[in-house]
Amino acid sequence: MNDPAPPSPPSRGVAGLLASFRYAWTGLIHTVVHQRNMRVHLVSAVLVGLVGSGIGLGLAEKVTLIFCVMLIFFAEILNSALEHLVDLAVQQFDEKARLAKDAAAAGVMVLALGTVVIFAALLVHNWETVRNSGPQIARQVALGVPLTACVTLLVLPRPRLRPAWADAAIFLTGVVLMGLLASRTASSVFSALTAGLLVVAGAAARERRRISGQNSGQKKTGSSPVSRHT
Numbered sequence: 703m704n705d706p707a708p709p710s711p712p713s714r715g716v717a718g719l720l721a722s723f724r725y726a727w728t729g730l731i732h733t734v735v736h737q738r739n740m741r742v743h744l745v746s747a748v749l750v751g752l753v754g755s756g757i758g759l760g761l762a763e764k765v766t767l768i769f770c771v772m773l774i775f776f777a778e779i780l781n782s783a784l785e786h787l788v789d790l791a792v793q794q795f796d797e798k799a800r801l802a803k804d805a806a807a808a809g810v811m812v813l814a815l816g817t818v819v820i821f822a823a824l825l826v827h828n829w830e831t832v833r834n835s836g837p838q839i840a841r842q843v844a845l846g847v848p849l850t851a852c853v854t855l856l857v858l859p860r861p862r863l864r865p866a867w868a869d870a871a872i873f874l875t876g877v878v879l880m881g882l883l884a885s886r887t888a889s890s891v892f893s894a895l896t897a898g899l900l901v902v903a904g905a906a907a908r909e910r911r912r913i914s915g916q917n918s919g920q921k922k923t924g925s926s927p928v929s930r931h932t
């Protein structure tokens with residue numbers, strides 16, 4: 703009898719690189735869907751993107767704000783991974799497991815509070831620029847508030863499954879508003895950041911719909927395969 707063929711090694715070419723990006727994207731969307739704090743960070747990042755694309759900040763201020771946003775995202779994703787790892791290793795309540803989760807959450811909180819302080823300091827330092835940007839700020843508020851509302855509606859959990867056309871309409875409304883904002887932006891980098899966050903919100907809404915559809919299908923067919931055989 704021939705021995706079974708050994709498992710093929712993971713692809714190291716372009717296909718493997720694309721797969722790694724796909725897995726990372728899946729992890730990001732999973733965190734947005736299942737972690738409330740990540741959804742708060744995402745909406746807050748949209749507000750930061752609106753400020754950065756509406757007010758002419760210096761290079762140092764732009765880099766600082768973008769780095770703070772990315773650092774908070776990284777910390778929240780790492781915190782989510784640690785929570786899953788602890789839950790996998792500890793099947794019952796353990797005080798050390800609780801402390802590990804609390805410490806990880808505290809790290810995210812410290813970064814978030816620090817970002818708020820840095821954001822406020824940058825606004826105070828550039829107050830003359832802010833005060834002279836009245837028309838730009840008014841435009842950002844007029845278009846940015848509904849854009850932020852679109853992102854919030856896409857990422858918020860909902861008790862009942864929303865029609866697919868509603869999610870599509872909300873996302874397309876956000877795309878139109880994003881296009882209007884990008885047509886007269888003070889920073890294409892912050893506009894790209896805001897557009898990317900809108901795409902993430904749309905992908906999270908799609909993933910939540912997929913999960914809700916699976917749960918609804920399981921309720922219709924029965925509680926579990928085991929229960930149907932017993």
